[in-house]
Amino acid sequence: MDDDVPLILTLDDSGSSASAPLDDLDREELPNENGGSYDIINDASSPATGDCCVQQSSARHNWEMNYQEAAIYLQEGENNDKFFTHPKNAKALAAYLFAHNHLFYLMELSTALLLLLLSLCEAPAVPMLRLGIFVHATLELFALIVVVFELSMKMRWLGFQTFIRHKRTMVKTCVLFVQFIEAIVVLVRQTSHVRITRALRCIFLVDCRYCGAVRRNLRQIFQSLPPFIDILLLLLFFMVIFAILGFYLFSPNHSDPYFNTLENSLVNLFVLLTTSNFPDVMMPSYARNPWSCVFFIVYLSIELYFIMNLLLAVVFDTFNDIEKKKFKSLLLHKRTAIQHAYRLLITKQRPSGVSFKHFEGLLRFYKPRMCAKERYLTFKALNQSNTPLVSLKDFYNFYEVVGLKWKAKRNREHWFDDLPRTAFLIFKGINILVNSRVFQYTMYTVVAVNGIWILVETFMLQGGNFFSRNVPWSYIVFLTIYGVELLLKTTGLGPVEYLSSGWNLFDFSVTLFAFLGLMALAFNMEPFYFIVVLRPLQLLRLFKLKKRYRNVLDTMFELFPRMASLGLTLLIFYYCFAIVGMEFFAGVVYPNCCNTSTVADSYRWVNHTVGNKTVVEEGYYYLNNFDNILNSFVTLFELTVVNDWYIIMEGVTSQTTHWSRLYFMIFYIVTMVVMTIIVAFILDAFVFRMNYTRKNQDSEEDNGIVLEKEISKEEVVGIIELYKRSSAATDTSQLQKIVLQMDKYGQMSTLFLGRRSRTKSDLSMKMYEEEIQEWYEEHSRKEESQTPLQEPVSASNSSLKPQSLRQRSQTVI
């Protein structure tokens, strides 16, 4: 799997670019800079934007400021933050830096989660977690005050004008205000009132930095809404027509409770759309006249099989379109960010590119954790020409290159190459065995036999005392085989290589769990018995055999982050509906509550004696209630699955008013939207992936983006020198280790491999290759027309006033 496929993206001639001349030029330039002191930088390397009258001693400060601002631009480009939120002065910068680190993000997230989790303890609380009103109201106030603090930091950074213009923040502020007042009211009155506004708490979570994906999903959902609503209207229109028709046709039949009024007729046809009351809704009329089934068949064919699919088609189409547009705007946004950063890094004297020194300065702010070696490799990977400067054209690849993880290419093929001869031969033998087809297929056979065994064994149990004290011998046998296999593979491939494959990791953990299960069985720890059940998961290995499954599973893993964010989006909708449901329907449903309604059976709980035996007749549906937030979530999930949802609806309706139906119907439509989006998303991702595979059929199986770079010894020594001369406290120990390594093996250069996993964006880049060029041209044309008179370099800088930022900053930082 882990072959060295030299893949690349737009960085094509990585291998061919000679490294030596570049290196020479670089070093030749470095000593020129006045003894290499970082403090004393002459005019020649002061920022292109700096006025000449700026004091020379501030040059270094200027540079540091430029690095920082460039790093901020690049972050904004990456996070798709709009540039109008760019910090405009030193105060704003301080606030920006305060509000842009993981500590602050974590605070944001935990306050939001605290607020959300409060609903576990408030009024209709989960019994075990009930808290006093005073306690939870105080907690809420505390959380809200933290939010106020966060917002004030944001205002400081954005400035009042921008703050007001930023829609999401304004909505958040309003919600905060309302919540604040309500929390105080609760504290004062010492009793909870109807607080539907609690449903708005989600906005604090949505606004978190870490929930960017959720925000994107929400935006996509809202963008897909207009066509969705259009088709929905068509759907509802036909529903109304059929409701009128059904009312006229079936209301003369008095044994038909489904169509006796127009309202019933409408509600039942709405439920029929979800198929949830079919065929029951048809039965009374069908019993009277067999031809009445035509009405229902036509209705379902039009509504369910045609318009509902049309809905999916329309959403899918819109989704496709939006995805492409989003990709385009993100790409152009990143490009603009790179342009801004680039302009801050070039000097007046050398306007054709960024030197390593400045690039390194940028990376110190952009990725503080990056070590010196990686910074240099990133620079080399960016630099396509033989000059010591990275041109704008090369700099455009910044985002693709900066994510690469660099590793020296190993010279050894196996981990045991350095061992003594005998050991080497043994391990080599194991290696060959483990890699052989025979071994693999033997293991597949064992897994298959194990699968059949488990099935037969379980079938033979049939409800007997299946947790006997004796560990079944088959279990031990199979586990031994898996254990031996694991051992052989680990020794044959080396632990690092073994665990670098996802499938092996999976094998390993399943075997480990099975072993734990065995221990649990041996020591009679009953609660652990379900680990026994994990055994069948071994069977998943069989799916490695076929290419399609590998494709599907790979796609699945690629989809996973996006799926998770979609799931979270759905949960946020759940939360809103759960709060509303709890406020209105808590405690409404209980055993035998709905004896007057048509769904009485489902809510019945009768305890009667037949002969000398007590028979409990349970309808169980009273369990699907809104009594606390956990119950509400389960109930909402049941509503999402749709089947028999009308029983829940009718139960609640019979205890409240007719208008309760609106809640359930709106929830159905909302989940329909989200589900349709999820389907569209899976469809899109999968079809995209398949098209990609089809288009690149000739290229080998790829495992991410791989880039190769060779570094000579002189280059490394030069970099070490540079760092030593500069006062920046950068750790060069890694670089020195490389030099030692080279000395040990007597090499003149080391080959480094940069790797990262392939993202959707990479695939899109490849798929839209031709169009991207057009977009770029169109974009640059547009930009030029916007700033026609000014020189582009200074134009961009002056428009964002970095000068003022830099001058004032000297007093602050």
Add this chain to the structure above:
Amino acid sequence: MDDDVPLILTLDDSGSSASAPLDDLDREELPNENGGSYDIINDASSPATGDCCVQQSSARHNWEMNYQEAAIYLQEGENNDKFFTHPKNAKALAAYLFAHNHLFYLMELSTALLLLLLSLCEAPAVPMLRLGIFVHATLELFALIVVVFELSMKMRWLGFQTFIRHKRTMVKTCVLFVQFIEAIVVLVRQTSHVRITRALRCIFLVDCRYCGAVRRNLRQIFQSLPPFIDILLLLLFFMVIFAILGFYLFSPNHSDPYFNTLENSLVNLFVLLTTSNFPDVMMPSYARNPWSCVFFIVYLSIELYFIMNLLLAVVFDTFNDIEKKKFKSLLLHKRTAIQHAYRLLITKQRPSGVSFKHFEGLLRFYKPRMCAKERYLTFKALNQSNTPLVSLKDFYNFYEVVGLKWKAKRNREHWFDDLPRTAFLIFKGINILVNSRVFQYTMYTVVAVNGIWILVETFMLQGGNFFSRNVPWSYIVFLTIYGVELLLKTTGLGPVEYLSSGWNLFDFSVTLFAFLGLMALAFNMEPFYFIVVLRPLQLLRLFKLKKRYRNVLDTMFELFPRMASLGLTLLIFYYCFAIVGMEFFAGVVYPNCCNTSTVADSYRWVNHTVGNKTVVEEGYYYLNNFDNILNSFVTLFELTVVNDWYIIMEGVTSQTTHWSRLYFMIFYIVTMVVMTIIVAFILDAFVFRMNYTRKNQDSEEDNGIVLEKEISKEEVVGIIELYKRSSAATDTSQLQKIVLQMDKYGQMSTLFLGRRSRTKSDLSMKMYEEEIQEWYEEHSRKEESQTPLQEPVSASNSSLKPQSLRQRSQTVI
């Protein structure tokens, strides 16, 4: 709408090609042919393939044969018949002609339908249609004998060798043989035995010429199967794992009937996959331990929301791919057919193209109903050069051009242009009124008010005596308004133009029906009352307002033929399952049949007295049975809708064996396949259409393919002359009428418009424009490599031995 959009497709310079020189050349050549007698054709125009030693008197026969064979080739190309079924000699030709006309097709269709409909009258028959065993067995034998006759004709045409190689025909023969024996056995024993083979009767329908679309669908379904089955296995695999897990987890709970055995566990998780028993299946365990809901949520998330959508994605992807491949192979097949036909029409002396005379001969066979005018226009539309011959390159457009309907472009703008001044002004006023936006929006408002009125009216009725003897006045008012609108539009636009728009046609028919309903009400004809209900359909007009709806409705109309064929395919599956169901489960289900099963309630029918009132408690599900074919179809539809299908399954299972479940599960999977294909089809068609619209945004709203051709008077006269001179009995009256028309208006030429509706193939042509050229090149390269030594023209001919066909035919025809 009906603007003159100049044609499109690959025929670009239609307007610019000068007609005069072509015409001159054509006429100049015609008299050269020995006085124009069709009989006496000199060597110069004998077919290129003809040996020189063939007698001159047979030249005309030769040409006629060539025309016919070329027409057959073109038909084969159009119908996607493989060329190895091409008739090889005169006997075969006679059989081919016998078997290829609508009379024969109709016979095929009606025998197939007769056989299918027999199951209405056989053993578990529809009560009203029951026939004696002797009667229906005789009918069956008769139908089968007709099929034998059809097959023998086919054998005569194909020859024994080809007949055996043709798979579909061989299967049909085998089925025929089995059916024959069984029919005789039934006749002899005078009692019906278990005849599952009746399910195979569908093959007679599928094999009909008219059911080509169904065959294509079936092929597509079978081609989509391999990826479908792969994912299905993944689905079933997870189901088994969860079944084992569920069994271990929930079987200790004795109040849980869903997981007490492994079999129950499996069956219930299969049903849960269809969501049909959710949340009931969860309830017993949920009541015991709330956290058990996690098991069900995880199961549904993986199986229903992930893998099922993956299934759709895989099928959609395969479908897309197959559609493109199919389009490609069809395109290349047509191209080959055109090449074959072309080679039969050119002469040795003029190998660079086909003259009008030969083209006309071809069309006489290919489209006998075409009139002389249309033939000439088709020829002119094909001919892109200024020569009198159609080159192969032009001839490739044959299929696109031959379907065009030609009409002289009208000189008058309105129908009333020729009327006296006063009438003209009145009508002109009406015309302007009718076309004005104010009028249109007034009508929309009226329709909307009508809609609300109907809704309110129906709501007010609430089950009262709503079929009063009095016609409601609102009905009369609105109908009057619609009537006036109809009258204005008809007079303002002219009846022909008015009815040429689909929407107007719709308005017209709905208004007509509403009027009929009024009559029915007025004359107290109750059975007509449901026409009253058609009124809301007027509201559909409101959807004309928005572009998206127009798009959707247009797509709907384009999809309709394909949807119908997919529906028919589904019906064929229904038929097979209905027969099998009837053979095994007829009479199995009846009121109170399943009192021992878990679904007893649904089958209950109790008639008990409460106080002095008789209360009937009905479960109604005994109505969902397999007692006759109509009932079976309704039951199968209910199974297709999926909701509560397990009640039907369990009912039948409780009366028969566990193995009956297989029938229901297989049916579920089959309908899932077909439904997924239907969804994929709608998705594909819609997305394709939207992409097409997006790609051609700048071009105006199109209404089909339109081509313009100008014909001068001399040309028409020349054609008339040509027909007069030839002995072929072609009607030239239409041509003469054109000449008269031109004389009347003093024109030197008339402009003709060729129109046809746009097909999917046209859209694909445009979408894959670039790829098509590649396919062509690849195709021609492949062909050249197959026939490298022979001259292409004669090679193709000799390989199919038209010479022998031609020589022998002289004795037959």
